[in-house]
Amino acid sequence: MNRRKRTEILIRGDRALSEAFRQEIEALYEVTTIEEAENGLAMVKMRETAQKSLFYLGEVLITEVKVQVGGKMGIGIIQGDEPEWAYDLAVIDAAYNANLIQTGKWNQQLLDEARKIETAKKQKHAQILKTKVNFDVMDT
Amino acid sequence: MGYVAVKGGTQAIEASIERLKFERLKGQEVLDVEAIKSGMRGLIDQVMSEASLYDVGLAAIAIKQAEGSAEEAVFLLRAFRSTLPRKHVTRVADSATAEVERRISASFKDVPGGQILGASTDYTQRLIDFGLLSETKADALNFLSNYRSEDSTSTDLGALPKVVDYLREEGLLVLFEDDDQEPDDVTKMNLEFPTSRSTRLQMLTRGQTGAVISLGYSALRTYGAAHPTVGELRIANIPLYIHHPLFEACDEGEDYYIGDIKVTEVESFITTEQKNQLGKTDIQFSIGYGVAFGQNETKAIAMSILDKALQMKDSPLPVSNEEFVLYSIDTVESTGFISHLKLPHYVTFQSKLDSARKKV
Numbered sequence: 001m002n003r004r005k006r007t008e009i010l011i012r013g014d015r016a017l018s019e020a021f022r023q024e025i026e027a028l029y030e031v032t033t034i035e036e037a038e039n040g041l042a043m044v045k046m047r048e049t050a051q052k053s054l055f056y057l058g059e060v061l062i063t064e065v066k067v068q069v070g071g072k073m074g075i076g077i078i079q080g081d082e083p084e085w086a087y088d089l090a091v092i093d094a095a096y097n098a099n100l101i102q103t104g105k106w107n108q109q110l111l112d113e114a115r116k117i118e119t120a121k122k123q124k125h126a127q128i129l130k131t132k133v134n135f136d137v138m139d140t
Numbered sequence: 141m142g143y144v145a146v147k148g149g150t151q152a153i154e155a156s157i158e159r160l161k162f163e164r165l166k167g168q169e170v171l172d173v174e175a176i177k178s179g180m181r182g183l184i185d186q187v188m189s190e191a192s193l194y195d196v197g198l199a200a201i202a203i204k205q206a207e208g209s210a211e212e213a214v215f216l217l218r219a220f221r222s223t224l225p226r227k228h229v230t231r232v233a234d235s236a237t238a239e240v241e242r243r244i245s246a247s248f249k250d251v252p253g254g255q256i257l258g259a260s261t262d263y264t265q266r267l268i269d270f271g272l273l274s275e276t277k278a279d280a281l282n283f284l285s286n287y288r289s290e291d292s293t294s295t296d297l298g299a300l301p302k303v304v305d306y307l308r309e310e311g312l313l314v315l316f317e318d319d320d321q322e323p324d325d326v327t328k329m330n331l332e333f334p335t336s337r338s339t340r341l342q343m344l345t346r347g348q349t350g351a352v353i354s355l356g357y358s359a360l361r362t363y364g365a366a367h368p369t370v371g372e373l374r375i376a377n378i379p380l381y382i383h384h385p386l387f388e389a390c391d392e393g394e395d396y397y398i399g400d401i402k403v404t405e406v407e408s409f410i411t412t413e414q415k416n417q418l419g420k421t422d423i424q425f426s427i428g429y430g431v432a433f434g435q436n437e438t439k440a441i442a443m444s445i446l447d448k449a450l451q452m453k454d455s456p457l458p459v460s461n462e463e464f465v466l467y468s469i470d471t472v473e474s475t476g477f478i479s480h481l482k483l484p485h486y487v488t489f490q491s492k493l494d495s496a497r498k499k500v
Contacts, residue, residue, distance in 0.1 A: 007396050041225065049302060051319065056325050056327075058189075058433055079380065080197060119292070121239075133255040
């Protein structure tokens, strides 16, 4: 599972999952913090749909942490002021970068969480689709 | 008359700031920031959009501190933003694959995927609901438990086609290839005229809501005959991704997902008449583009009008003058300049008084 999919699941899914993964690594390996949790900005680059040119939409508050596990660096980046969550994500990122054996076992848990996210998404979409208009053409 | 240096007022200023706190608290009620986040979606979206900073929590604190003044809350957020490092620029955000919460078209009844009304005040009667005076948390929880359902759907609201592509497929709109020129960034440069398209769009999307709407309205009604038709208005959650900070060139699979932002995006169709070589009148369509953080529908529509007006360089419309529009709509620029009129102008005004007295 690539990082894009993994971070989608860890951020959209249950907060407890990243906490549990981080605890698992901390119990077995030394985690060194390279850069403490820090707030910063990410500028959103966007393509407008009229002429398909690029422009900057505005900035988003983020929290970022860098750690090292097993000789490899991991980065945790998340929207908002979330120092603990960003730290968990950094530890998990480092664990994958170091190819630690624990990461092999996580894939199934991530896939299970992805299914829960998908179910919740379908329920949300079903609720939104109740507001879809069915036009009746009137006889004139 | 020479300048006279004066000092003083420190104690009065401290007392004024204390008085401000008194005004905020004199009702003996403390606004819960979580309650603001939960129940003031409209104001939060407006403040985030004008501040050009997306964070619901920060916006809620700013609104509390500013006692609900959007102008002051935006000022606070812009000031706070200036203390933070710019760590990343996202991958290009794509509204076409964003999760749609609302999507309507005034141009076509039957758009692929349908008209989805979502959450909107458009269909309410605008009668004050006095029942809210006695609304309780139990009422809210009861409503929520009844509203939630286990229904599911196979329709993916992240895959709704854009209405604009429908007209493009029919050959009724000019086709554009992706233009990957790096955009200008108004947070890192002074405005220079004429501006680039990226500058205009960035200035418009962070413009003060009332100003953008008023100027858009003037193009529509007072000074011109441009009447756009909303091709599509969509409220959607756009996922944001950041490439690996150390390896920019690595493939998108190695990106970091950081979260979603809700935006309002509008494409307005504007018709123009042109004489062809045979002397007959041809109707052509062009697109005005508007977008804003959060659910800011009127602002996004007005932006789409101004986007088009600002491209009409030879137009006599005041809103085709980009210096007039872009300087006037920025919240901090305009409110700051107006507010400076409250600062002491003792010397300059005395000078004017002296001149007037000499003529008496």
